[in-house]
Amino acid sequence: MNAPQDWVTTAGLIAATASAAAACAVALWRFKSPAAFGPGLLRGTTFAATLLSAAVFVYRALEVHQSWAPLQTHVDGLALLAALLGLTISYIQFTGRVRGLGLFALPTMAVLLLWGVCASWWTLRPFPIASVWLTAHLFSVYLGTLGVATAAAAGALWLFVDKQLRGKDHRARRLQRLGRLGDLESIEAAITGSAAAGFVLLTVGLVTGLIIVTGGSTRLGPGWWHSPKVVLAAAVWLIFAVVMHVRFIPTFRGRRAAVLSIVGFVLLIAAMGAAQTLPPLEMVYVPGAAPGGEGR
Amino acid sequence: MHLLCVGISHQTASVELRERVAMSPEVVDQTLANLRAEWPQAEVAILSTCNRTEFYVARPLHGHPRAEALSAMFVRLSGQPAEALAPALYTLDNEKALTHAMRVAAGLDSMVLGENQVLGQVREAYEQAQRRGTIGRTLHRVFQSTLAAAKRVRTETKIGEGRTSVSSAAVDFARHLFHRFDDKSLLTIGAGKMTELTLKHFMELGPRRLQVCNRTPGRAAELAAKFGGTAHALTELEELLVEADLVISSTGATEPIMTAARFKPLMKRRRFRPIFVIDIAVPRDFDPAIGQMSNVYLYDMDDLQRAIADQRELRSGEVVRGESIIAESVRDCYAAIQTGDFNELIARLRTQLHELGAAENQRTAGRLRGADAAAVQKILEEHTHRLVNKILHRPLSELGRNGAADAAMNATALRRLFDLGDDEDLNPPEPNERKPTAE
Numbered sequence: 158m159n160a161p162q163d164w165v166t167t168a169g170l171i172a173a174t175a176s177a178a179a180a181c182a183v184a185l186w187r188f189k190s191p192a193a194f195g196p197g198l199l200r201g202t203t204f205a206a207t208l209l210s211a212a213v214f215v216y217r218a219l220e221v222h223q224s225w226a227p228l229q230t231h232v233d234g235l236a237l238l239a240a241l242l243g244l245t246i247s248y249i250q251f252t253g254r255v256r257g258l259g260l261f262a263l264p265t266m267a268v269l270l271l272w273g274v275c276a277s278w279w280t281l282r283p284f285p286i287a288s289v290w291l292t293a294h295l296f297s298v299y300l301g302t303l304g305v306a307t308a309a310a311a312g313a314l315w316l317f318v319d320k321q322l323r324g325k326d327h328r329a330r331r332l333q334r335l336g337r338l339g340d341l342e343s344i345e346a347a348i349t350g351s352a353a354a355g356f357v358l359l360t361v362g363l364v365t366g367l368i369i370v371t372g373g374s375t376r377l378g379p380g381w382w383h384s385p386k387v388v389l390a391a392a393v394w395l396i397f398a399v400v401m402h403v404r405f406i407p408t409f410r411g412r413r414a415a416v417l418s419i420v421g422f423v424l425l426i427a428a429m430g431a432a433q434t435l436p437p438l439e440m441v442y443v444p445g446a447a448p449g450g451e452g453r
Numbered sequence: 454m455h456l457l458c459v460g461i462s463h464q465t466a467s468v469e470l471r472e473r474v475a476m477s478p479e480v481v482d483q484t485l486a487n488l489r490a491e492w493p494q495a496e497v498a499i500l501s502t503c504n505r506t507e508f509y510v511a512r513p514l515h516g517h518p519r520a521e522a523l524s525a526m527f528v529r530l531s532g533q534p535a536e537a538l539a540p541a542l543y544t545l546d547n548e549k550a551l552t553h554a555m556r557v558a559a560g561l562d563s564m565v566l567g568e569n570q571v572l573g574q575v576r577e578a579y580e581q582a583q584r585r586g587t588i589g590r591t592l593h594r595v596f597q598s599t600l601a602a603a604k605r606v607r608t609e610t611k612i613g614e615g616r617t618s619v620s621s622a623a624v625d626f627a628r629h630l631f632h633r634f635d636d637k638s639l640l641t642i643g644a645g646k647m648t649e650l651t652l653k654h655f656m657e658l659g660p661r662r663l664q665v666c667n668r669t670p671g672r673a674a675e676l677a678a679k680f681g682g683t684a685h686a687l688t689e690l691e692e693l694l695v696e697a698d699l700v701i702s703s704t705g706a707t708e709p710i711m712t713a714a715r716f717k718p719l720m721k722r723r724r725f726r727p728i729f730v731i732d733i734a735v736p737r738d739f740d741p742a743i744g745q746m747s748n749v750y751l752y753d754m755d756d757l758q759r760a761i762a763d764q765r766e767l768r769s770g771e772v773v774r775g776e777s778i779i780a781e782s783v784r785d786c787y788a789a790i791q792t793g794d795f796n797e798l799i800a801r802l803r804t805q806l807h808e809l810g811a812a813e814n815q816r817t818a819g820r821l822r823g824a825d826a827a828a829v830q831k832i833l834e835e836h837t838h839r840l841v842n843k844i845l846h847r848p849l850s851e852l853g854r855n856g857a858a859d860a861a862m863n864a865t866a867l868r869r870l871f872d873l874g875d876d877e878d879l880n881p882p883e884p885n886e887r888k889p890t891a892e
Contacts, residue, residue, distance in 0.1 A: 411725065
């Protein structure tokens with residue numbers, strides 16, 4: 158334990174995780190036998206998970222941090238991420254264009270919330286908010302992760318639908334089920350759209366991150382550029398640079414774009430994990446500058 | 454007459470095998486002519502669709518062609534060894550053949566249960582055989598009853614309701630791939646009936662552009678004009694495929710018109726844009742290997758039919774009703790065929806006996822000339838004796854030829870036909886013989 162735990166946060170995140178897990182189960186059940194439930198139960202459980210995540214984020218900003226910068230720990234970021242992902246899923250459930258996205262995005266949301274539970278109790282560590290650059294960096298990285306997570310869920314959905322369409326067992330009921338997930342054209346549009354949004358935000362995150370590690374009181378020593386976090390972040394940025402341009406890079410259309418969006422998300426999670434678990438690099442002492450914190 | 458049906462269908466053979474034995478109308482014409490020349494007494498019709506190739510034959514009971522001869526034709530058509538083909542071939546006779554014909558026409562044997570296209574194909578097979586003069590009294594009755602039974606099944610049951618066409622299944626597949634169609638280009642390769650039928654469904658999606666590509670430019674222009682598209686020659690196919698998003702292919706080509714090697718560079722030129730290809734031709738127009746390529750979604754007839762095949766479960770009640778109509782129609786038709794056969798048999802028997810009587814009369818009349826009264830009586834007795842002997846010679850010599858069982862059956866028939874006394878079995882069971890009883 159790195160800091161005092163807040164049991165309201167942890168309890169809220171556990172409830173949100175349970176709601177997200179229930180939404181996953183309902184989504185899967187509805188996919189297999191649509192007559193079993195109406196859409197209300199799925200929408201209700203998704204909304205509950207979203208609302209709880211958002212409530213945790215707001216509670217921490219107002220009650221725990223009491224600050225204008227609400228992102229002060231990784232838990233805050235994960236709660237924000239889960240709430241926004243839940244909102245995205247709810248929006249898709251209502252618009253109905255890529256309805257199958259929830260089938261893959263809901264488990265992602267549940268995993269993020271579960272990670273939030275761990276981060277709120279066992280690995281709680283405050284970010285050293287030393288400048289506005291760090292706040293901008295955190296916001297852009299977490300919001301960028303939302304785009305990347307959506308792209309990854311859409312990528313997984315694309316691969317699933319593609320596999321079903323290529324399979325030779327095209328029975329009527331199976332095709333009806335497939336029709337409820339969304340068409341490949343819309344799913345590919347969802348991949349490129351969310352990857353583009355994620356890419357823009359991650360670019361902002363990368364630039365602000367570079368500013369943080371190369372200047373001011375938080376400047377790192379030599380070798381910063383090949384630290385795991387920086388290398389992984391650069392890899393993620395490169396991957397999403399490719400994914401968002403699939404329309405203009407013909408060989409990356411379809412399957413490759415879908416796979417890359419998933420790989421990019423996994424790498425981003427790895428980068429986040431690395432930032433949270435690896436020991437920080439030594440900072441260069443700058444005379445007269447304010448002391449920095451321990452995290453990146 | 455003996456009814457015979459020999460064939461292969463989607464129930465027994467893969468699409469590859471069906472492709473090999475499928476016959477174009479010209480080949481059917483030629484085959485009918487050959488069969489007519491070889492077995493003039495037999496009546497023949499050939500039904501060849503994408504799902505089946507079947508020979509319907511009515512021949513004298515001990516006449517030709519036999520099932521083996523027809524199976525040999527399939528072996529020749531498929532180029533497969535007889536042993537390999539045997540599991541896919543089926544042979545049905547009399548009521549079973551009749552039942553099968555009716556089930557096929559009613560769509561009960563179709564992969565897409567209740568589909569109505571097969572009824573037209575059965576009618577075409579009948580009319581083609583009529584034009585070639587290979588239909589006689591028996592097959593005429595068979596086809597008339599078959600078409601009538603199929604119509605009854607369709608009107609008296611709900612077997613044909615709902616999505617039963619391959620075309621509607623094709624549209625469903627396209628919807629899984631694309632969200633909007635007003636920016637898509639539709640290409641048809643071939644301009645036949647099936648293409649037109651499928652095109653009708655696809656035009657409802659409102660594609661941006663339609664291009665019709667066909668070997669015969671006139672037919673392409675006709676179809677393009679009907680649906681507001683442009684006509685193109687088959688030589689432009691590659692250029693058209695680069696531009697198209699949706700392709701419906703249904704030519705009568707005997708070899709694939711598009712191979713994987715030829716298609717691969719086209720995908721690069723398309724910048725790997727997804728392409729949806731419906732290949733409803735049998736034999737197939739697109740090499741199946743093309744379907745393995747990334748961003749290519751290729752569906753053939755089997756895929757589409759499988760997609761709607763499980764409608765069977767949903768309509769099981771209608772199937773039962775359809776089967777009972779067919780059973781009734783088979784009974785009536787087969788009885789009519791048999792009655793017709795008996796009438797013909799009786800007429801021939803009468804002619805034969807009258808011819809015998811006339812010959813004997815002529816002979817006796819010669820002997821009676823100038824004969825005295827005493828001799829007349831003797832001559833008449835001899836006349837009667839000879840006539841009876843001649844009439845009975847053939848039946849009596851055949852009576853016990855095929856063993857005791859046939860002899861017993863013939864003897865019973867004799868007793869009944871000529872009222873020769875009791876109907877007792879020639880071999881009654883021994884007094885101590887008992888039926889087994891349940892323990």
